[in-house]
Amino acid sequence: MNHVTIKTLAKQLKLSPGTISKALRDSHEISAATKKRVLDLVHKLNYVPNPYASSLRKRKSKTIAVVLPEVADSFFSLAINGIESVAQEKGYHVLIYLTHEKFTKEQAILEDFNSGRVDGILLSISRETTNSRHIQQLQSTGVPVVLFDRVAEDVVSGKVTTDDFDSGYKATRHLLENGCRHIVFLSISNSLAISNKRMQGYKKALSEYPNQTSSVMLCSDNAAGDVKALKKLMGKKKRPDGIVVSVEKLAITAYHACQELGLNIPGDVKVIAFSNLATAFLLNPSLTTVTQPAFEMGKRAASLLFRTLEKKGDASLRETIILPSTLTIRQSTSGA
Amino acid sequence: MNHVTIKTLAKQLKLSPGTISKALRDSHEISAATKKRVLDLVHKLNYVPNPYASSLRKRKSKTIAVVLPEVADSFFSLAINGIESVAQEKGYHVLIYLTHEKFTKEQAILEDFNSGRVDGILLSISRETTNSRHIQQLQSTGVPVVLFDRVAEDVVSGKVTTDDFDSGYKATRHLLENGCRHIVFLSISNSLAISNKRMQGYKKALSEYPNQTSSVMLCSDNAAGDVKALKKLMGKKKRPDGIVVSVEKLAITAYHACQELGLNIPGDVKVIAFSNLATAFLLNPSLTTVTQPAFEMGKRAASLLFRTLEKKGDASLRETIILPSTLTIRQSTSGA
DNA sequence: CTCAATTACGCAAACGGTTTCGTAAATAAA
DNA sequence: TTTATTTACGAAACCGTTTGCGTAATTGAG
Structure with a gap:
C-alpha cells in the first residue's frame, strides 16, 4: 500500500536518491556493482519511477x-x-x-x-x-x-x-460511366476541407459529362432525420440515379433510405461510399467503396x-x- | 514560447505563488478582488496549471x-x-x-x-x-x-x-427452435470466461433437445486461416446447419466461408452472432444478432x-x- | 613517493504546484 | 480603549525525480 519511491530504494541500499536515479538511467558515473544492487531491489519491490515527477523535472x-x-x-x-x-x-x-x-x-x-x-x-x-x-x-x-x-x-x-479531390473525382466518374446522370453528393459539412475537396472532385467529374444534374445534401448528426430527408429527395418523380456518400456513417443512411423506399440498388440507384467498413462486401448489395488506408x-x-x-x-x-x-x-x- | 507558470502570475500581480494557487482553487481565504485580478491575468495569458506538478503534490x-x-x-x-x-x-x-x-x-x-x-x-x-x-x-x-x-x-x-450464459442459451435455443440440429459454436478462446459462459449457455440449450450434434471451433487471430478452417468444417457431407458466432469479428468469417462454399444462409445454414455491427441489418442476408449494450x-x-x-x-x-x-x-x- | 586524474557517489537545487502555519492589519466585542 | 476575532495574504515545506557540482577514495603517471 505505502508506495515505493526512489527514496525507499535509497534507504534500503544506503545510497542517495540521486545515485539511484543515475543507476536507473544507466549513468556512467555509477559502478556496475551498484547498478546491479539497484536493479535487483527495483525488481523485487516492483518499483516504477513516478512519471509525473519525472515529467515535471524534465519538462517532457x-x-x-x-x-x-x-x-x-x-x-x-x-x-x-x-x-x-x-x-x-x-x-x-x-x-x-x-x-x-x-x-x-x-x-x-x-x-x-x-x-x-x-x-x-x-x-x-x-x-x-x-x-x-x-x-x-x-x-x-x-x-x-x-x-x-x-x-x-x-x-x-x-x-x-x-487524395480527396481525386477520390471524389474517381468515385463520381465511376457512377457517370455506369450511366448515372443525376448524382447526389451526401456531405456532413460544407466547411470541412476534406468534404469540400471530395465535392470539388465530384463537380469536376460532373463537368466532364453533359446532360447531368447534380445536388448536394448536407446531413446532420441525426441519423433518423437524415434518412427522412434523403427519402424525401429520393422519393421525387425525377429522383437521382446515383449517390456519392462522402463519409462512412452516411452509407448506412443511404441504404436505409433506399430500402425503405423500395428502391433497388443498383437497379434504380447506384451507391458508392467513402468507407472503411469491414462488412462492405457483405452488404446487400455489396457496397462499392473508396477506402482510405x-x-x-x-x-x-x-x-x-x-x-x-x-x-x-x-x-x-x-x-x-x-x-x-x-x-x-x-x-x-x-x-x- | 516561454511557458507561463504560477510564478509568472505571482510576479506580475505582486502576490505569492501560494496566494495564486488558492485564488485559482477559489479558497475562502482570498478576497474576491484578488481572485478577480488573478482570473483576469490567467485568461489573458492562457495559463493552465501544470497537471503533473499538481499530481505530484496531490498524489492524484x-x-x-x-x-x-x-x-x-x-x-x-x-x-x-x-x-x-x-x-x-x-x-x-x-x-x-x-x-x-x-x-x-x-x-x-x-x-x-x-x-x-x-x-x-x-x-x-x-x-x-x-x-x-x-x-x-x-x-x-x-x-x-x-x-x-x-x-x-x-x-x-x-x-x-x-448475461453471457443466458445469451448463449437464447441464441442457441433460437437456432434449435428454427430447426437446426447440428450447431457449431465459434469461439476465440477456451480460457476466457465470457467465451466459456456463452458456450455453457449453448450447451445447456443443446442438452434440452434430443438428436443434435454439437461442435466447437476455436478460431485464431488469422482471419484467412479461420475462413479456411470453417470452410473445411462446413464442406463435409454431414455439415452443420447452424452457427453460433460468439464474437463479432468472426461473423464476417462465417459469412465469408459460407459465401465461398456457395451455401445459402439461412437455407443451408442459419447464423446468429454476438455482434454490435451497425450494418447487421444491411448484410446479405441481414444478420440475427445478440447485441450487447x-x-x-x-x-x-x-x-x-x-x-x-x-x-x-x-x-x-x-x-x-x-x-x-x-x-x-x-x-x-x-x-x- | 608525490601529484594528477579517475571513479563513484553525495548534496542540494530545481521542476510547478499545494497546503499548513504564521501573522499583520482590519474589524468586532467588551 | 483594550482585547478577541476575523480577513487576507506570505513563507516554506513538500510531492518524487533529475542533474550539475563537489569531493573522498582509488588509481595512475612520473
Missing part, C-alpha cells in the same frame, strides 16, 4: 494526445490502432479525447494542452470547426500538432490526408509527430503526406 | 487507463465512447492502451501502473490471459481496477458484463470506477453489474 511528458470527432466510425478505430502501434513502440502514452463534433469542446480540449500535459497532438477537427485560432495558439507555445484526415487548411503543420494514416501521422518531437528541426512540421485511397467496385454500382 | 493524476485487446471491433469502439463520456464529465483524462490480445503486453502495461500514472483502470483482458497475478498485484497497491466484458473470474473487483457498459464501468475513486469505501469494489443483451432476429436465422 512522453505522452501525446489524440483528438477525434468520435470513434464510432471504422476509420477512426483503425487510425487509433495505427497511432497506438507507433506510440507503444516509441514508449509514448496516448491520451484520447472526443470532441463529439463540437467546436467548443475541441477548443476546451486544446486549451488544456497549454498546461504541458502532452508533448504533441494528433488532431482530426470537428465538423463544426471553421477557424483554427485554437490550434495556432497551441502551436505558438511550441506544442507540435499533426492534423490527419480532417485537416484545417489555414494551419501550417504536419498533415496526413488522402486508415491504419496507415494513423501510423504516418504518429510517425510524423514523433519525428518533430525527436528532432528540434521544424522542417518536418510543414510536411504534408497524401496517401492514395482505393476504389473497390462491388455490386452497388454494377452496370445494368 | 485525475486520469484513468483503458486497457483493451484491440479497438477494431464495434463493441470496444462504442465502449470507449461510453467511457469517455463519463470521464469527460468527471474531469478525468483517459489513457488508452491496446494489448493486441497478448498476455505479455497486458502484463507490461499493467506493471507500469505501479508508478501512480493513473488513479484507476478499466480493463478487458486479452484472449491469452489465464492468470491474473498482474491484476491482483496492482490491486494490492491500492489501484482500483474495474473489469468489463472480458473479466477474469478469479479477480475480486468491480465488474461489468452482459456496449456504450452503456462503458458508461457503467467508468461510473463504477469513479465511484470507488471518489469514496474510499471499498464496498463498490466488489460490485458486479450484469446488463442484458438483446436478441434481434433477422433473415440469417429465419425459418424455412
Whole structure:
C-alpha cells in the first residue's frame, strides 16, 4: 500500500536518491556493482519511477494526445490502432479525447494542452470547426500538432490526408460511366476541407459529362432525420440515379433510405461510399467503396509527430503526406 | 514560447505563488478582488496549471487507463465512447492502451501502473490471459481496477458484463427452435470466461433437445486461416446447419466461408452472432444478432470506477453489474 | 613517493504546484 | 480603549525525480 519511491530504494541500499536515479538511467558515473544492487531491489519491490515527477523535472511528458470527432466510425478505430502501434513502440502514452463534433469542446480540449500535459497532438477537427485560432495558439507555445484526415487548411503543420479531390473525382466518374446522370453528393459539412475537396472532385467529374444534374445534401448528426430527408429527395418523380456518400456513417443512411423506399440498388440507384467498413462486401448489395488506408494514416501521422518531437528541426512540421485511397467496385454500382 | 507558470502570475500581480494557487482553487481565504485580478491575468495569458506538478503534490493524476485487446471491433469502439463520456464529465483524462490480445503486453502495461500514472483502470483482458497475478498485484497497491466484458473470474473487483450464459442459451435455443440440429459454436478462446459462459449457455440449450450434434471451433487471430478452417468444417457431407458466432469479428468469417462454399444462409445454414455491427441489418442476408449494450457498459464501468475513486469505501469494489443483451432476429436465422 | 586524474557517489537545487502555519492589519466585542 | 476575532495574504515545506557540482577514495603517471 505505502508506495515505493526512489527514496525507499535509497534507504534500503544506503545510497542517495540521486545515485539511484543515475543507476536507473544507466549513468556512467555509477559502478556496475551498484547498478546491479539497484536493479535487483527495483525488481523485487516492483518499483516504477513516478512519471509525473519525472515529467515535471524534465519538462517532457512522453505522452501525446489524440483528438477525434468520435470513434464510432471504422476509420477512426483503425487510425487509433495505427497511432497506438507507433506510440507503444516509441514508449509514448496516448491520451484520447472526443470532441463529439463540437467546436467548443475541441477548443476546451486544446486549451488544456497549454498546461504541458502532452508533448504533441494528433488532431482530426470537428465538423463544426471553421477557424483554427485554437490550434495556432497551441502551436505558438511550441506544442507540435499533426492534423490527419480532417485537416484545417489555414494551419501550417504536419498533415496526413488522402487524395480527396481525386477520390471524389474517381468515385463520381465511376457512377457517370455506369450511366448515372443525376448524382447526389451526401456531405456532413460544407466547411470541412476534406468534404469540400471530395465535392470539388465530384463537380469536376460532373463537368466532364453533359446532360447531368447534380445536388448536394448536407446531413446532420441525426441519423433518423437524415434518412427522412434523403427519402424525401429520393422519393421525387425525377429522383437521382446515383449517390456519392462522402463519409462512412452516411452509407448506412443511404441504404436505409433506399430500402425503405423500395428502391433497388443498383437497379434504380447506384451507391458508392467513402468507407472503411469491414462488412462492405457483405452488404446487400455489396457496397462499392473508396477506402482510405486508415491504419496507415494513423501510423504516418504518429510517425510524423514523433519525428518533430525527436528532432528540434521544424522542417518536418510543414510536411504534408497524401496517401492514395482505393476504389473497390462491388455490386452497388454494377452496370445494368 | 516561454511557458507561463504560477510564478509568472505571482510576479506580475505582486502576490505569492501560494496566494495564486488558492485564488485559482477559489479558497475562502482570498478576497474576491484578488481572485478577480488573478482570473483576469490567467485568461489573458492562457495559463493552465501544470497537471503533473499538481499530481505530484496531490498524489492524484485525475486520469484513468483503458486497457483493451484491440479497438477494431464495434463493441470496444462504442465502449470507449461510453467511457469517455463519463470521464469527460468527471474531469478525468483517459489513457488508452491496446494489448493486441497478448498476455505479455497486458502484463507490461499493467506493471507500469505501479508508478501512480493513473488513479484507476478499466480493463478487458486479452484472449491469452489465464492468470491474473498482474491484476491482483496492482490491486494490492491500492489501484482500483474495474473489469468489463472480458473479466477474469478469479479477480475480486468491480465488474461489468452482459448475461453471457443466458445469451448463449437464447441464441442457441433460437437456432434449435428454427430447426437446426447440428450447431457449431465459434469461439476465440477456451480460457476466457465470457467465451466459456456463452458456450455453457449453448450447451445447456443443446442438452434440452434430443438428436443434435454439437461442435466447437476455436478460431485464431488469422482471419484467412479461420475462413479456411470453417470452410473445411462446413464442406463435409454431414455439415452443420447452424452457427453460433460468439464474437463479432468472426461473423464476417462465417459469412465469408459460407459465401465461398456457395451455401445459402439461412437455407443451408442459419447464423446468429454476438455482434454490435451497425450494418447487421444491411448484410446479405441481414444478420440475427445478440447485441450487447456496449456504450452503456462503458458508461457503467467508468461510473463504477469513479465511484470507488471518489469514496474510499471499498464496498463498490466488489460490485458486479450484469446488463442484458438483446436478441434481434433477422433473415440469417429465419425459418424455412 | 608525490601529484594528477579517475571513479563513484553525495548534496542540494530545481521542476510547478499545494497546503499548513504564521501573522499583520482590519474589524468586532467588551 | 483594550482585547478577541476575523480577513487576507506570505513563507516554506513538500510531492518524487533529475542533474550539475563537489569531493573522498582509488588509481595512475612520473
